[in-house]
Amino acid sequence: MKSTIQLKEMKKNNEKITMVTAYDFPSAKIVEEAEMDMILVGDSLGMVVLGYSSTVEVTMEDMIHHAKAVTRGAPNTFVVVDMPFMSYHISMEQAMVNAQRLMQKTNAQALKLEGASPDVLQLVKKLTDAGVPVIGHLGLTPQSVHVLGGYRVQGKDKATALKLIDDAKKLEQNGAISIVLECVPDRLAKHITKSLSIPTIGIGAGKDCDGQVLVFHDLLQYGVSYTPSFVEKYAQTGDLIKEALKTYNNEVRTQQFPTESHTFLMEESLAKELQLEE
Ligand SMILES: Nc1nc(=O)c2c([nH]1)NC[C@@H]1CN(c3ccc(C(=O)N[C@@H](CCC(=O)O)C(=O)O)cc3)CN21
Numbered sequence: 714m715k716s717t718i719q720l721k722e723m724k725k726n727n728e729k730i731t732m733v734t735a736y737d738f739p740s741a742k743i744v745e746e747a748e749m750d751m752i753l754v755g756d757s758l759g760m761v762v763l764g765y766s767s768t769v770e771v772t773m774e775d776m777i778h779h780a781k782a783v784t785r786g787a788p789n790t791f792v793v794v795d796m797p798f799m800s801y802h803i804s805m806e807q808a809m810v811n812a813q814r815l816m817q818k819t820n821a822q823a824l825k826l827e828g829a830s831p832d833v834l835q836l837v838k839k840l841t842d843a844g845v846p847v848i849g850h851l852g853l854t855p856q857s858v859h860v861l862g863g864y865r866v867q868g869k870d871k872a873t874a875l876k877l878i879d880d881a882k883k884l885e886q887n888g889a890i891s892i893v894l895e896c897v898p899d900r901l902a903k904h905i906t907k908s909l910s911i912p913t914i915g916i917g918a919g920k921d922c923d924g925q926v927l928v929f930h931d932l933l934q935y936g937v938s939y940t941p942s943f944v945e946k947y948a949q950t951g952d953l954i955k956e957a958l959k960t961y962n963n964e965v966r967t968q969q970f971p972t973e974s975h976t977f978l979m980e981e982s983l984a985k986e987l988q989l990e991e
Pocket residue numbers: 756757760761768853855864865866896928930931937940941942943
């Protein structure tokens with residue numbers, strides 16, 4: 714399993730860090746077998762596997778339930794769990810208790826928080842002091858969708874670009890081990906990446922971030938209805954699954970399935986004794 718120190722080493726050595734989301738046991742198992750560096754149990758699970766309309770609906774219970782399955786499926790991969798909407802904003806005490814619950818119940822290696830408000834920065838420091846590795850998340854922060862007014866590229870004007878640069882520095886200063894940069898122009902992401910000693914992980918943030926993250930179901934085209942433009946579609950698994958299900962459906966209806974190889978037989982003598990039909 715990668716360690717926090719190794720991730721920083723990878724940045725120094727110009728080795729790209731690979732990350733993908735996973736939300737359950739089988740996907741985590743496959744991600745580990747594919748030798749990805751990190752897994753994110755993203756709160757995107759609310760939209761991707763629970764059918765919520767945004768990540769605002771995701772609860773602590775949702776995150777714990779799914780993260781537990783993921784760490785069981787990928788016991789040797791660095792797993793990061795998103796703290797869900799408002800679970801770290803009501804009070805410092807509640808934020809710490811929620812972080813404790815996520816770490817102790819899920820066996821994850823790190824937590825990810827959106828934004829860099831004074832409260833979040835203070836929390837990053839407190840968690841770091843408590844031994845919890847924290848990953849920041851800047852740019853498009855989906856938990857603030859109702860403030861941002863939609864899922865849009867961030868840092869496109871002078872003021873917001875400068876704020877992003879400053880927020881990234883502050884997260885590093887408060888102990889963040891890495892920062893996810895979501896939907897920011899590539900030159901801004903490159904500048905931030907060069908100005909930090911901790912690795913940046915980009916999603917829609919260009920090629921110059923220290924690593925890349927994508928949503929599992931997006932890159933595999935598995936049950937998603939809309940795909941952001943920054944996604945590369947590496948496979949059409951939804952189509953593959955649908956074809957297989959259609960074949961199964963048809964074979965049951967036409968009595969081609971099950972065959973003898975899918976069937977358990979009884980001793981002929983016992984069948985006769987019980988007078989069972991052929
Ligand atoms: N399936 C999935 N993939 C994700 O990456 C993802 C989620 N769900 N849910 C939570 C957030 C929401 N995300 C999103 C959603 C939409 C866009 C999007 O439509 N982006 C436009 C850019 C629009 C602009 O020009 O400002 C695009 O064209 O990609 C981006 C990120 C990222 N996260």
